[in-house]
Amino acid sequence: MIAESKFYNNINVLDSVDKGNFKAEIIEYKSLTGSKNPSLARHLYYIQQAGMTLKQVKVTLNNSGVIVEPGALYFQKGNITCDANIGGVGGLAKKMIKNKLTNESTFNPLYKGSGEIFLEPSFSHFIVVSLDNGSIIVDKGIFYCAESSLEVGVASQKNISAGLFGGEGWFQTKISGTGTCILESPVPMSEILKYNLDNERLQVDGNFALLRSDSVKFSVERSGKGIAGKLTSGEGLLQTFEGTGAVWLAPTQPVYGSIGASGVSSLAAAPYNRNNPA
Incomplete structure (x- = not known):
């Protein structure tokens, strides 16, 4: 418990949403002092001087679920199972089409149960977006994870000029429903x-x-x-x-x-x- 306490003393919570059965937090590490390589330590010093911090997404489940970008899982603790979330033959076809159209991964694993999930640490930025029976269209490749109550799909451009000259191609990622999602922001x-x-x-x-x-x-x-x-x-x-x-x-x-x-x-x-x- 002492080691766990020291870990959280080195953590800031940048943003969070807590619904009781689902909690998502964007955390950052206050400092990175564990390197024994002088050259790496020097790079870390300049990175931190520039205001860059290592960040991580933590999700706490209580008989709930989270859809995660494949490869993003870092570690988990608790009674949590993973579902490939294929959705049968028809679902497989839809997900393969979505992958080709939006640059998002074909299969987004669904983690269900109770416990804690930590996603991959990164120097990227993460933003929390909450939907209330709504839909948003997001930039390609920025979907990171979402409450299982949300649907992650595809939206086609409804205007020829947008498809040809909009810089996003003909298709983008669409997130719909009621719940919370986290996007990886530039x-x-x-x-x-x-x-x-x-x-x-x-x-x-x-x-x-x-x-x-x-x-x-x-x-x-x-x-x-x-x-x-x-x-x-x-x-x-x-x-x-x-x-x-x-x-x-x-x-x-x-x-x-x-x-x-x-x-x-x-x-x-x-x-x-x-x-x-x-």
């Missing part, structure tokens, strides 16, 4: 802007919308009509969200991509020069 929650549209329009120059309500229409439009419009505005195609519902944006996501590809100096250039290098 940025922390503090860098996510949540819009609740009320019969409004939101236009985005880039591919950094993480999720939207199923009720929100998604399409792609030109920022200006014709060549003259593009030359005047300096922009091209805009992701367009219309209607009533939620849209979550990660405005800083493209910045990290630019730094990773070209270094910090790429951000010093004017936007037009960054988009149109010599």
